[in-house]
Amino acid sequence: MTQTLISLDGTPASTFAFGAMQFGGKADVTQSRAMFDACRVSGVTHFDTAHVYTDGASETLLGDMIRSEREAILVASKVGYSGGAGAQNLRAQFDVSRQRLGQDMIDILYLHRFDPDVDLHESLGCLAEMKQAGQIRYIGLSNAAAWQVMKAVSVAAQFDLTIDILQPMYNLIKRQAEVEILPMCADQGIAVAPYSPLGGGMLTGKYAQGGTGRLSEDHRYAARYGLDWMPETARALSQLADEVGVPAATLAVAWVAASPYSPMPIISARTAEQLVPSLAALNFDMPGELYNRMSALSPTPAPATDRIEEQL
Numbered sequence: 001m002t003q004t005l006i007s008l009d010g011t012p013a014s015t016f017a018f019g020a021m022q023f024g025g026k027a028d029v030t031q032s033r034a035m036f037d038a039c040r041v042s043g044v045t046h047f048d049t050a051h052v053y054t055d056g057a058s059e060t061l062l063g064d065m066i067r068s069e070r071e072a073i074l075v076a077s078k079v080g081y082s083g084g085a086g087a088q089n090l091r092a093q094f095d096v097s098r099q100r101l102g103q104d105m106i107d108i109l110y111l112h113r114f115d116p117d118v119d120l121h122e123s124l125g126c127l128a129e130m131k132q133a134g135q136i137r138y139i140g141l142s143n144a145a146a147w148q149v150m151k152a153v154s155v156a157a158q159f160d161l162t163i164d165i166l167q168p169m170y171n172l173i174k175r176q177a178e179v180e181i182l183p184m185c186a187d188q189g190i191a192v193a194p195y196s197p198l199g200g201g202m203l204t205g206k207y208a209q210g211g212t213g214r215l216s217e218d219h220r221y222a223a224r225y226g227l228d229w230m231p232e233t234a235r236a237l238s239q240l241a242d243e244v245g246v247p248a249a250t251l252a253v254a255w256v257a258a259s260p261y262s263p264m265p266i267i268s269a270r271t272a273e274q275l276v277p278s279l280a281a282l283n284f285d286m287p288g289e290l291y292n293r294m295s296a297l298s299p300t301p302a303p304a305t306d307r308i309e310e311q312l
């Protein structure tokens, strides 16, 4: 059974998380605060940040916001995106993150990405010490392949640790996680908090209307969403959204949440106004037929065996 992560006061993690990656960057202080408040009003308790976001401003701003109700909040950060997953680097980044957040303890600590050059015994041994010292409560991995996760599960067990949560990319355009990550997590009881439910904004439909944003401003996202069929999926989603009478962003987030594997999408925006349709997905009851129609708007990834004739 997939474990439920809880805040210090016993509150189960909300069905959506909010990502503070834009805090202090594209989202100024006022908009960051307005988004945090809107999330809290909607019952969101799980907030995600990382050591590398906005040169630390994301952690500093989020830390200020959670301080008054710390025990109700599940705060997650990530280390090891830069500098590798060696113990010294993980510890140094973690301590800076704790300072910025103003917290001795960070509920969820992710390894931000897999480091093929460092033995997992070293990375997980470091996290084991942090957990032993009460400095973290849950261990997560982000941007890892399934075999890397299973290797980590096995090494973690040697330290009497579990891998508690994964953070993969997952949305209607990026569906690779369906092949191995989501079924593996269900099998192993690992919670999943997928990032980029809107495809970095593409699934809002704004680019088809000449809009601008992350995909026109950040070459990494332009490349990630640059295949020919991808804008077509976004356009088709917008048409479907018009038919249903809800924003495309609401449908996109609700589609991630409606996965049979029950992941907790990490929503985000640069303004409180942008966030409204993503938050609205919390109350959107996705009919099975609509879910199937949406799924048909993008290629279903081949199964791990590549025997597509056996795909359900």
Ligand SMILES: NC(=O)c1ccc[n+]([C@@H]2O[C@H](COP(=O)([O-])OP(=O)(O)OC[C@H]3O[C@@H](n4cnc5c(N)ncnc54)[C@H](OP(=O)(O)O)[C@@H]3O)[C@@H](O)[C@H]2O)c1
Pocket: 018, 019, 020, 021, 022, 026, 048, 049, 112, 142, 143, 167, 194, 195, 196, 197, 198, 199, 200, 201, 202, 204, 206, 212, 213, 214, 215, 249, 266, 267, 268, 269, 270, 273, 274, 275, 276, 277, 278
């Ligand atoms: N582990 C990792 O490697 C990793 C990677 C990425 C993200 N994350 C986490 O996941 C969180 C969410 O990821 P994400 O930001 O990629 O999520 P997303 O929901 O796919 O994209 C959010 C972006 O879409 C645009 N947008 C949102 N609502 C909109 C609206 N109503 N109209 C028009 N544009 C809209 C905004 O960007 P623009 O206005 O700039 O277009 C916004 O910043 C992050 O905050 C972070 O915590 C983790």
